[in-house]
Amino acid sequence: MEVLRAVIAKMITISAAELDAFVAQCYRKTFKKKDFLSDAERFVHEIYFIEEGLLRVMITDVEGREHTTHFAVEQQFIADYNAFLTGQRSKYQLQALEDSSTIVLPRKAIEWGYEHLQEGEKLGRLIAEYYFIYLDTRLQHQYTLSPKERYDLMNDIFPDIHNRVPQHMIASYLGITAVHLSRIKRQ
Amino acid sequence: MEVLRAVIAKMITISAAELDAFVAQCYRKTFKKKDFLSDAERFVHEIYFIEEGLLRVMITDVEGREHTTHFAVEQQFIADYNAFLTGQRSKYQLQALEDSSTIVLPRKAIEWGYEHLQEGEKLGRLIAEYYFIYLDTRLQHQYTLSPKERYDLMNDIFPDIHNRVPQHMIASYLGITAVHLSRIKRQ
DNA sequence: GCTTATTCTAAACATATGTTATCGTTTTGT
DNA sequence: ACAAAACGATAACATATGTTTAGAATAAGC
Numbered sequence: 001m002e003v004l005r006a007v008i009a010k011m012i013t014i015s016a017a018e019l020d021a022f023v024a025q026c027y028r029k030t031f032k033k034k035d036f037l038s039d040a041e042r043f044v045h046e047i048y049f050i051e052e053g054l055l056r057v058m059i060t061d062v063e064g065r066e067h068t069t070h071f072a073v074e075q076q077f078i079a080d081y082n083a084f085l086t087g088q089r090s091k092y093q094l095q096a097l098e099d100s101s102t103i104v105l106p107r108k109a110i111e112w113g114y115e116h117l118q119e120g121e122k123l124g125r126l127i128a129e130y131y132f133i134y135l136d137t138r139l140q141h142q143y144t145l146s147p148k149e150r151y152d153l154m155n156d157i158f159p160d161i162h163n164r165v166p167q168h169m170i171a172s173y174l175g176i177t178a179v180h181l182s183r184i185k186r187q
Numbered sequence: 188m189e190v191l192r193a194v195i196a197k198m199i200t201i202s203a204a205e206l207d208a209f210v211a212q213c214y215r216k217t218f219k220k221k222d223f224l225s226d227a228e229r230f231v232h233e234i235y236f237i238e239e240g241l242l243r244v245m246i247t248d249v250e251g252r253e254h255t256t257h258f259a260v261e262q263q264f265i266a267d268y269n270a271f272l273t274g275q276r277s278k279y280q281l282q283a284l285e286d287s288s289t290i291v292l293p294r295k296a297i298e299w300g301y302e303h304l305q306e307g308e309k310l311g312r313l314i315a316e317y318y319f320i321y322l323d324t325r326l327q328h329q330y331t332l333s334p335k336e337r338y339d340l341m342n343d344i345f346p347d348i349h350n351r352v353p354q355h356m357i358a359s360y361l362g363i364t365a366v367h368l369s370r371i372k373r374q
Numbered sequence: 375g376c377t378t379a380t381t382c383t384a385a386a387c388a389t390a391t392g393t394t395a396t397c398g399t400t401t402t403g404t
Numbered sequence: 405a406c407a408a409a410a411c412g413a414t415a416a417c418a419t420a421t422g423t424t425t426a427g428a429a430t431a432a433g434c
Contacts, residue, residue: 061331069326082323085316091327114309121308122301128315129272135322136269139256140278144248147421166381177422182383334391353411364392369413381430386423393418401410 001026004049004103007075011126012119022117025109030101031055037094037102044083044090045107050076053100054164057092058172068172071097071158071165077105081131097165147176148184188213191236191290194262198313199306209304212296217288218242224265224281224289231270231277232294237263240287241351244279245359255359258284258345258352264292268318284352334363335371 001023008014008022028051031037037048040060048055055078057070069092072078083090084107113120141150151174154161161170168178176184188210195201195209215238218224224235227247235242242265244257256279259265270277271294300307328337338361341348348357355365363371 059327059330067330069330082320082327085320091331119308121306121312125308125312125315128312128319132315132319132322133269133272135319135326139322139326140246140269143246143254143256144278168381178382179384179423180421183421186383355411365412366393366414367391370391373413375434377433379430379432381428383428384426386425388421388423390420390422391418392420394416396414398413399411401408403408404406 001028001103003051003075007049008123012117012123014117014119018117022109022113025112026103026105028101029104031096031099033096033099035096037096038080038090038092040090040093042090043087044080047077047079047081047084047105047110048094048102049105050074050078051101051103053096053102054098055094055096055100055102056165056169057094059092066172068169071161071173077127081128097169142175147174147180148187150174151181151184188215188290190238190262194236195310199304199310201304201306205304209296209300212299213290213292215288216291218283218286220283220286222283224283225267225277225279227277227280229277230274231267234264234266234268234271234292234297235281236290236292237261237265238288238290240283240289241285242281242283242287242289243352243356244281246279253359255356258348258360264314268315284356329362334361334367335374337361338368338371 004026005019005023008019026049029048031053037055038044038046050072052074054071054073056068056072057078057080058066058068060066070078078094080090080092080094082088083092110124114124117123141153145153151170154170154174167181171178171181174181191213192206192210195206213236216235218240224242225231225233237259239261241258241260243255243259244265244267245253245255247253257265265281267277267279267281269275270279297311301311304310328340332340338357341357341361354368358365358368361368
Protein backbone atom coordinates (compact mmCIF):
# COMPACT_ATOMS: atom_id res chain seq x y z
CA MET A 1 0.00 0.00 0.00
CA GLU A 2 3.05 2.20 0.02
CA VAL A 3 2.34 3.78 -3.33
CA LEU A 4 -1.23 4.69 -2.40
CA ARG A 5 0.02 6.24 0.84
CA ALA A 6 2.55 8.30 -1.08
CA VAL A 7 0.00 9.51 -3.61
CA ILE A 8 -2.41 10.61 -0.90
CA ALA A 9 0.36 12.26 1.10
CA LYS A 10 1.29 14.24 -1.97
CA MET A 11 -2.27 15.61 -2.26
CA ILE A 12 -2.97 16.59 1.34
CA THR A 13 -1.24 17.02 4.67
CA ILE A 14 -1.86 13.81 6.57
CA SER A 15 -0.23 12.09 9.54
CA ALA A 16 1.10 8.56 9.48
CA ALA A 17 -1.56 7.55 12.00
CA GLU A 18 -4.32 8.93 9.80
CA LEU A 19 -2.90 7.12 6.81
CA ASP A 20 -2.75 3.88 8.77
CA ALA A 21 -6.38 4.15 9.79
CA PHE A 22 -7.51 4.99 6.29
CA VAL A 23 -5.51 2.37 4.47
CA ALA A 24 -6.63 -0.27 6.96
CA GLN A 25 -10.10 0.06 5.44
CA CYS A 26 -8.86 -0.66 1.94
CA TYR A 27 -7.80 -3.95 0.43
CA ARG A 28 -5.94 -5.32 -2.52
CA LYS A 29 -7.73 -6.92 -5.43
CA THR A 30 -6.14 -8.34 -8.56
CA PHE A 31 -7.58 -8.86 -11.99
CA LYS A 32 -6.57 -10.93 -14.96
CA LYS A 33 -6.44 -9.43 -18.40
CA LYS A 34 -9.98 -9.02 -19.77
CA ASP A 35 -11.60 -9.27 -16.33
CA PHE A 36 -14.28 -6.74 -15.56
CA LEU A 37 -13.84 -4.85 -12.32
CA SER A 38 -17.34 -3.60 -12.45
CA ASP A 39 -20.27 -4.06 -14.77
CA ALA A 40 -22.89 -1.76 -16.19
CA GLU A 41 -26.25 -1.50 -14.44
CA ARG A 42 -24.72 -2.12 -11.02
CA PHE A 43 -24.57 0.23 -8.09
CA VAL A 44 -21.07 1.46 -7.50
CA HIS A 45 -19.53 1.61 -4.05
CA GLU A 46 -15.82 1.63 -4.68
CA ILE A 47 -12.98 3.53 -6.24
CA TYR A 48 -9.90 1.70 -7.45
CA PHE A 49 -6.32 2.77 -7.12
CA ILE A 50 -4.03 1.08 -9.63
CA GLU A 51 -0.83 -0.36 -8.21
CA GLU A 52 0.14 -2.18 -11.36
CA GLY A 53 -1.39 -2.71 -14.74
CA LEU A 54 -3.62 -0.95 -17.21
CA LEU A 55 -7.39 -0.60 -17.18
CA ARG A 56 -10.00 1.03 -19.32
CA VAL A 57 -13.47 2.48 -18.89
CA MET A 58 -15.97 1.69 -21.61
CA ILE A 59 -19.62 2.24 -22.38
CA THR A 60 -21.86 0.20 -24.64
CA ASP A 61 -24.45 1.97 -26.77
CA VAL A 62 -27.88 0.74 -27.88
CA GLU A 63 -26.46 -0.85 -31.00
CA GLY A 64 -24.09 -2.85 -28.83
CA ARG A 65 -21.06 -0.89 -29.88
CA GLU A 66 -18.31 -0.39 -27.31
CA HIS A 67 -16.80 3.02 -26.72
CA THR A 68 -13.61 3.32 -24.73
CA THR A 69 -13.70 6.54 -22.75
CA HIS A 70 -10.67 6.32 -20.52
CA PHE A 71 -7.39 4.50 -19.98
CA ALA A 72 -5.71 4.43 -16.60
CA VAL A 73 -2.38 3.08 -15.41
CA GLU A 74 -0.21 2.73 -12.34
CA GLN A 75 -0.70 5.33 -9.61
CA GLN A 76 -4.01 6.58 -10.94
CA PHE A 77 -7.51 6.23 -9.56
CA ILE A 78 -10.26 4.75 -11.66
CA ALA A 79 -13.99 4.36 -11.11
CA ASP A 80 -17.41 5.06 -12.50
CA TYR A 81 -17.26 8.17 -10.41
CA ASN A 82 -20.56 9.46 -11.73
CA ALA A 83 -22.43 6.38 -10.52
CA PHE A 84 -20.41 6.40 -7.32
CA LEU A 85 -21.44 9.98 -6.58
CA THR A 86 -25.02 9.99 -7.75
CA GLY A 87 -26.01 6.55 -6.49
CA GLN A 88 -27.45 5.71 -9.89
CA ARG A 89 -26.76 2.50 -11.73
CA SER A 90 -23.48 2.34 -13.54
CA LYS A 91 -23.44 3.10 -17.24
CA TYR A 92 -19.79 2.20 -17.65
CA GLN A 93 -17.79 -0.96 -17.39
CA LEU A 94 -14.26 -1.11 -16.01
CA GLN A 95 -12.01 -3.68 -17.59
CA ALA A 96 -8.42 -4.80 -17.06
CA LEU A 97 -6.41 -4.70 -20.27
CA GLU A 98 -3.42 -6.26 -18.55
CA ASP A 99 -3.11 -8.38 -15.44
CA SER A 100 -3.56 -5.70 -12.83
CA SER A 101 -3.26 -5.13 -9.13
CA THR A 102 -5.56 -2.57 -7.53
CA ILE A 103 -6.40 -1.25 -4.12
CA VAL A 104 -10.11 -0.95 -3.47
CA LEU A 105 -11.28 2.16 -1.64
CA PRO A 106 -14.78 1.28 -0.45
CA ARG A 107 -17.37 3.99 -0.04
CA LYS A 108 -17.24 3.47 3.70
CA ALA A 109 -13.56 4.28 3.81
CA ILE A 110 -14.05 7.39 1.73
CA GLU A 111 -16.90 8.67 3.80
CA TRP A 112 -14.96 7.85 6.93
CA GLY A 113 -12.19 9.97 5.48
CA TYR A 114 -14.49 12.93 4.94
CA GLU A 115 -15.46 12.82 8.59
CA HIS A 116 -12.27 11.85 10.34
CA LEU A 117 -9.29 12.93 8.31
CA GLN A 118 -8.16 16.45 9.01
CA GLU A 119 -8.12 17.21 5.29
CA GLY A 120 -10.52 14.51 4.13
CA GLU A 121 -12.90 16.89 2.42
CA LYS A 122 -9.99 18.55 0.71
CA LEU A 123 -8.85 15.19 -0.64
CA GLY A 124 -12.37 14.63 -1.96
CA ARG A 125 -12.37 18.04 -3.54
CA LEU A 126 -9.03 17.50 -5.23
CA ILE A 127 -10.09 14.15 -6.63
CA ALA A 128 -13.34 15.58 -7.98
CA GLU A 129 -11.45 18.52 -9.45
CA TYR A 130 -8.93 16.21 -11.03
CA TYR A 131 -11.70 14.19 -12.65
CA PHE A 132 -13.40 17.30 -13.88
CA ILE A 133 -10.24 18.76 -15.36
CA TYR A 134 -9.50 15.50 -17.10
CA LEU A 135 -12.95 15.32 -18.68
CA ASP A 136 -13.15 18.96 -19.60
CA THR A 137 -9.73 18.95 -21.21
CA ARG A 138 -10.67 15.92 -23.29
CA LEU A 139 -13.83 17.72 -24.36
CA GLN A 140 -11.85 20.79 -25.36
CA HIS A 141 -9.63 18.64 -27.51
CA GLN A 142 -12.63 16.99 -29.08
CA TYR A 143 -13.91 20.41 -30.08
CA THR A 144 -10.70 22.03 -31.19
CA LEU A 145 -8.42 19.29 -32.50
CA SER A 146 -8.69 17.09 -35.56
CA PRO A 147 -8.57 13.31 -35.18
CA LYS A 148 -4.97 13.39 -36.37
CA GLU A 149 -4.02 16.04 -33.82
CA ARG A 150 -5.73 14.13 -31.02
CA TYR A 151 -3.84 11.06 -32.09
CA ASP A 152 -0.51 12.87 -32.05
CA LEU A 153 -1.29 14.40 -28.68
CA MET A 154 -2.09 11.02 -27.20
CA ASN A 155 1.22 9.69 -28.45
CA ASP A 156 3.04 12.57 -26.79
CA ILE A 157 1.33 12.06 -23.45
CA PHE A 158 1.27 8.27 -23.41
CA PRO A 159 3.99 7.14 -25.80
CA ASP A 160 3.95 3.40 -25.15
CA ILE A 161 0.20 3.03 -25.41
CA HIS A 162 0.58 1.22 -28.72
CA ASN A 163 2.45 -1.59 -27.10
CA ARG A 164 -0.13 -1.93 -24.37
CA VAL A 165 -3.58 -1.58 -25.95
CA PRO A 166 -5.03 -2.63 -29.30
CA GLN A 167 -5.50 0.03 -31.89
CA HIS A 168 -9.24 -0.29 -32.19
CA MET A 169 -9.56 0.79 -28.56
CA ILE A 170 -7.33 3.76 -29.19
CA ALA A 171 -9.48 4.68 -32.17
CA SER A 172 -12.59 4.41 -30.04
CA TYR A 173 -11.01 6.61 -27.39
CA LEU A 174 -10.24 9.19 -30.06
CA GLY A 175 -13.83 9.07 -31.29
CA ILE A 176 -13.14 7.45 -34.64
CA THR A 177 -13.24 3.95 -36.10
CA ALA A 178 -10.27 1.61 -36.27
CA VAL A 179 -10.34 1.80 -40.05
CA HIS A 180 -10.21 5.54 -39.97
CA LEU A 181 -7.28 5.56 -37.56
CA SER A 182 -5.45 3.17 -39.84
CA ARG A 183 -6.05 5.61 -42.70
CA ILE A 184 -4.76 8.51 -40.65
CA LYS A 185 -1.59 6.67 -39.76
CA ARG A 186 -0.91 5.87 -43.40
CA GLN A 187 -0.29 9.53 -44.19
CA MET B 188 -27.70 38.11 -2.45
CA GLU B 189 -30.52 36.19 -0.83
CA VAL B 190 -30.72 33.56 -3.52
CA LEU B 191 -27.00 32.82 -3.41
CA ARG B 192 -27.18 32.50 0.36
CA ALA B 193 -30.04 30.06 0.06
CA VAL B 194 -28.27 27.95 -2.54
CA ILE B 195 -25.13 27.70 -0.45
CA ALA B 196 -27.12 26.95 2.70
CA LYS B 197 -28.78 24.11 0.87
CA MET B 198 -25.42 22.56 0.04
CA ILE B 199 -23.65 22.79 3.39
CA THR B 200 -24.33 23.59 7.02
CA ILE B 201 -23.36 27.19 7.48
CA SER B 202 -24.14 29.87 10.04
CA ALA B 203 -25.59 33.27 9.21
CA ALA B 204 -22.37 34.91 10.35
CA GLU B 205 -20.29 32.75 8.05
CA LEU B 206 -22.63 33.52 5.18
CA ASP B 207 -22.35 37.22 5.91
CA ALA B 208 -18.58 37.12 5.86
CA PHE B 209 -18.47 35.12 2.68
CA VAL B 210 -21.04 37.08 0.77
CA ALA B 211 -19.37 40.33 1.79
CA GLN B 212 -16.47 39.34 -0.46
CA CYS B 213 -18.71 38.92 -3.48
CA TYR B 214 -20.32 41.57 -5.61
CA ARG B 215 -23.03 41.96 -8.20
CA LYS B 216 -22.22 42.44 -11.85
CA THR B 217 -24.72 42.80 -14.66
CA PHE B 218 -24.34 42.09 -18.33
CA LYS B 219 -26.26 43.09 -21.40
CA LYS B 220 -27.29 40.55 -23.94
CA LYS B 221 -24.28 39.51 -26.04
CA ASP B 222 -21.77 40.83 -23.52
CA PHE B 223 -18.86 38.56 -22.77
CA LEU B 224 -18.27 37.88 -19.11
CA SER B 225 -14.90 36.46 -19.84
CA ASP B 226 -12.81 35.98 -22.91
CA ALA B 227 -10.59 33.21 -24.18
CA GLU B 228 -6.86 33.39 -23.49
CA ARG B 229 -7.37 35.20 -20.18
CA PHE B 230 -6.55 33.95 -16.74
CA VAL B 231 -9.67 33.16 -14.78
CA HIS B 232 -10.13 34.25 -11.20
CA GLU B 233 -13.87 34.22 -10.69
CA ILE B 234 -16.92 32.05 -10.63
CA TYR B 235 -20.30 33.52 -11.44
CA PHE B 236 -23.58 32.81 -9.75
CA ILE B 237 -26.58 33.68 -11.91
CA GLU B 238 -29.29 35.68 -10.19
CA GLU B 239 -31.22 36.40 -13.33
CA GLY B 240 -30.76 35.71 -16.99
CA LEU B 241 -29.26 33.11 -19.27
CA LEU B 242 -25.63 32.59 -20.22
CA ARG B 243 -23.67 30.22 -22.36
CA VAL B 244 -20.17 28.82 -22.47
CA MET B 245 -18.60 28.53 -25.90
CA ILE B 246 -15.31 27.57 -27.46
CA THR B 247 -13.92 28.62 -30.82
CA ASP B 248 -11.97 26.13 -32.89
CA VAL B 249 -9.06 26.75 -35.27
CA GLU B 250 -11.41 27.28 -38.21
CA GLY B 251 -13.15 30.01 -36.21
CA ARG B 252 -16.26 27.95 -35.63
CA GLU B 253 -18.11 28.49 -32.37
CA HIS B 254 -19.22 25.54 -30.29
CA THR B 255 -21.67 26.09 -27.49
CA THR B 256 -20.87 23.70 -24.68
CA HIS B 257 -23.13 24.79 -21.88
CA PHE B 258 -26.18 26.86 -21.04
CA ALA B 259 -26.82 28.13 -17.54
CA VAL B 260 -29.73 29.98 -15.96
CA GLU B 261 -30.94 31.44 -12.70
CA GLN B 262 -29.54 29.87 -9.53
CA GLN B 263 -26.70 28.09 -11.26
CA PHE B 264 -22.97 28.70 -11.14
CA ILE B 265 -21.03 29.24 -14.32
CA ALA B 266 -17.33 29.60 -15.03
CA ASP B 267 -14.44 28.30 -17.02
CA TYR B 268 -13.83 26.06 -14.07
CA ASN B 269 -10.98 24.26 -15.78
CA ALA B 270 -9.00 27.45 -16.26
CA PHE B 271 -9.99 28.62 -12.79
CA LEU B 272 -8.62 25.44 -11.23
CA THR B 273 -5.54 24.85 -13.32
CA GLY B 274 -4.41 28.44 -13.63
CA GLN B 275 -4.05 28.05 -17.36
CA ARG B 276 -5.38 30.49 -19.88
CA SER B 277 -9.06 30.22 -20.61
CA LYS B 278 -10.13 28.27 -23.66
CA TYR B 279 -13.78 29.17 -23.27
CA GLN B 280 -15.78 32.33 -23.51
CA LEU B 281 -18.75 33.11 -21.30
CA GLN B 282 -21.49 35.12 -22.93
CA ALA B 283 -24.80 36.54 -21.79
CA LEU B 284 -27.66 35.49 -24.06
CA GLU B 285 -30.09 37.69 -22.16
CA ASP B 286 -29.59 40.72 -19.99
CA SER B 287 -28.28 39.03 -16.89
CA SER B 288 -27.48 39.75 -13.29
CA THR B 289 -24.70 37.75 -11.66
CA ILE B 290 -22.84 37.58 -8.41
CA VAL B 291 -19.10 37.33 -8.79
CA LEU B 292 -17.28 34.95 -6.46
CA PRO B 293 -13.65 36.01 -6.69
CA ARG B 294 -10.91 33.46 -6.18
CA LYS B 295 -9.98 35.20 -2.96
CA ALA B 296 -13.44 34.66 -1.52
CA ILE B 297 -13.42 31.01 -2.50
CA GLU B 298 -10.00 30.36 -1.04
CA TRP B 299 -11.00 32.27 2.06
CA GLY B 300 -13.97 29.94 2.27
CA TYR B 301 -11.77 26.84 2.10
CA GLU B 302 -9.82 28.11 5.06
CA HIS B 303 -12.41 29.78 7.24
CA LEU B 304 -15.78 28.23 6.62
CA GLN B 305 -16.48 25.20 8.75
CA GLU B 306 -17.54 23.26 5.66
CA GLY B 307 -15.73 25.28 3.05
CA GLU B 308 -13.83 22.35 1.60
CA LYS B 309 -17.01 20.38 1.44
CA LEU B 310 -18.66 23.14 -0.55
CA GLY B 311 -15.73 23.05 -2.94
CA ARG B 312 -16.00 19.30 -3.22
CA LEU B 313 -19.72 19.43 -3.95
CA ILE B 314 -19.27 22.07 -6.63
CA ALA B 315 -16.49 20.11 -8.30
CA GLU B 316 -18.56 16.95 -8.09
CA TYR B 317 -21.55 18.73 -9.56
CA TYR B 318 -19.48 19.96 -12.47
CA PHE B 319 -18.05 16.52 -13.04
CA ILE B 320 -21.43 14.83 -12.97
CA TYR B 321 -22.80 17.35 -15.40
CA LEU B 322 -19.97 16.82 -17.88
CA ASP B 323 -19.87 13.07 -17.55
CA THR B 324 -23.60 12.72 -18.02
CA ARG B 325 -23.44 14.83 -21.16
CA LEU B 326 -20.65 12.63 -22.44
CA GLN B 327 -22.68 9.50 -21.75
CA HIS B 328 -25.53 10.93 -23.76
CA GLN B 329 -23.20 11.81 -26.57
CA TYR B 330 -22.09 8.18 -26.71
CA THR B 331 -25.41 6.46 -26.24
CA LEU B 332 -28.10 8.73 -27.69
CA SER B 333 -28.82 9.76 -31.25
CA PRO B 334 -29.02 13.46 -32.11
CA LYS B 335 -32.80 13.17 -32.13
CA GLU B 336 -32.85 11.59 -28.69
CA ARG B 337 -30.50 14.22 -27.31
CA TYR B 338 -32.78 16.87 -28.74
CA ASP B 339 -35.86 15.34 -27.15
CA LEU B 340 -34.06 14.98 -23.82
CA MET B 341 -33.04 18.60 -23.84
CA ASN B 342 -36.63 19.62 -24.46
CA ASP B 343 -37.76 17.56 -21.50
CA ILE B 344 -35.20 19.05 -19.15
CA PHE B 345 -35.29 22.62 -20.40
CA PRO B 346 -38.64 23.05 -22.16
CA ASP B 347 -38.59 26.78 -22.81
CA ILE B 348 -35.09 26.86 -24.23
CA HIS B 349 -36.50 27.50 -27.71
CA ASN B 350 -37.94 30.76 -26.63
CA ARG B 351 -34.71 31.83 -25.04
CA VAL B 352 -31.86 30.82 -27.33
CA PRO B 353 -31.47 30.64 -31.11
CA GLN B 354 -31.64 27.26 -32.70
CA HIS B 355 -28.16 27.25 -34.14
CA MET B 356 -26.76 27.41 -30.61
CA ILE B 357 -28.95 24.52 -29.55
CA ALA B 358 -27.70 22.56 -32.54
CA SER B 359 -24.14 23.36 -31.61
CA TYR B 360 -24.77 22.25 -28.05
CA LEU B 361 -26.15 18.97 -29.37
CA GLY B 362 -23.09 18.50 -31.53
CA ILE B 363 -24.77 18.94 -34.89
CA THR B 364 -25.28 21.75 -37.42
CA ALA B 365 -28.26 24.05 -37.50
CA VAL B 366 -29.29 22.62 -40.84
CA HIS B 367 -29.21 19.12 -39.48
CA LEU B 368 -31.31 20.05 -36.47
CA SER B 369 -33.81 21.64 -38.79
CA ARG B 370 -33.98 18.37 -40.71
CA ILE B 371 -34.47 16.37 -37.53
CA LYS B 372 -37.35 18.57 -36.42
CA ARG B 373 -39.12 18.15 -39.73
CA GLN B 374 -39.73 14.46 -39.02
C1' DG C 375 4.87 -25.76 -30.52
C1' DC C 376 0.72 -25.88 -32.72
C1' DT C 377 -3.92 -24.09 -33.29
C1' DT C 378 -7.04 -20.59 -32.74
C1' DA C 379 -8.24 -15.98 -31.94
C1' DT C 380 -7.01 -11.25 -32.35
C1' DT C 381 -5.20 -7.52 -34.69
C1' DC C 382 -3.96 -4.36 -38.47
C1' DT C 383 -4.27 -2.82 -43.11
C1' DA C 384 -6.50 -2.22 -47.42
C1' DA C 385 -10.04 -1.71 -51.00
C1' DA C 386 -14.66 -0.93 -52.51
C1' DC C 387 -18.72 0.84 -51.34
C1' DA C 388 -22.47 3.37 -48.65
C1' DT C 389 -24.39 7.25 -46.25
C1' DA C 390 -25.13 10.39 -42.63
C1' DT C 391 -23.99 14.75 -41.94
C1' DG C 392 -21.84 18.96 -43.33
C1' DT C 393 -21.61 23.08 -46.71
C1' DT C 394 -23.30 26.71 -49.30
C1' DA C 395 -26.83 29.52 -50.97
C1' DT C 396 -31.48 31.39 -51.17
C1' DC C 397 -35.63 33.35 -49.31
C1' DG C 398 -39.23 34.67 -46.35
C1' DT C 399 -39.89 35.89 -41.43
C1' DT C 400 -38.76 37.70 -37.15
C1' DT C 401 -36.12 40.37 -34.13
C1' DT C 402 -33.22 44.17 -32.93
C1' DG C 403 -31.35 48.72 -32.62
C1' DT C 404 -31.87 53.51 -33.11
C1' DA D 405 -41.30 53.27 -37.36
C1' DC D 406 -37.86 51.88 -40.27
C1' DA D 407 -33.64 49.75 -41.79
C1' DA D 408 -30.43 46.32 -40.83
C1' DA D 409 -29.28 42.18 -38.82
C1' DA D 410 -30.33 37.67 -37.22
C1' DC D 411 -32.94 33.67 -37.78
C1' DG D 412 -35.15 29.22 -39.51
C1' DA D 413 -36.38 26.31 -43.26
C1' DT D 414 -35.21 24.17 -47.43
C1' DA D 415 -32.84 22.40 -51.58
C1' DA D 416 -28.79 20.94 -54.13
C1' DC D 417 -24.52 19.42 -53.62
C1' DA D 418 -20.02 17.71 -51.44
C1' DT D 419 -17.31 14.75 -48.58
C1' DA D 420 -15.40 12.95 -44.50
C1' DT D 421 -16.10 9.10 -42.16
C1' DG D 422 -18.36 4.72 -41.43
C1' DT D 423 -19.30 -0.26 -43.07
C1' DT D 424 -18.20 -4.57 -44.78
C1' DT D 425 -15.14 -7.83 -46.26
C1' DA D 426 -10.80 -10.16 -46.93
C1' DG D 427 -6.05 -11.51 -46.11
C1' DA D 428 -1.64 -11.39 -43.96
C1' DA D 429 0.82 -10.70 -39.58
C1' DT D 430 0.87 -11.24 -34.49
C1' DA D 431 -0.32 -12.75 -30.31
C1' DA D 432 -2.64 -15.90 -27.12
C1' DG D 433 -4.02 -20.19 -25.12
C1' DC D 434 -3.39 -24.95 -24.09
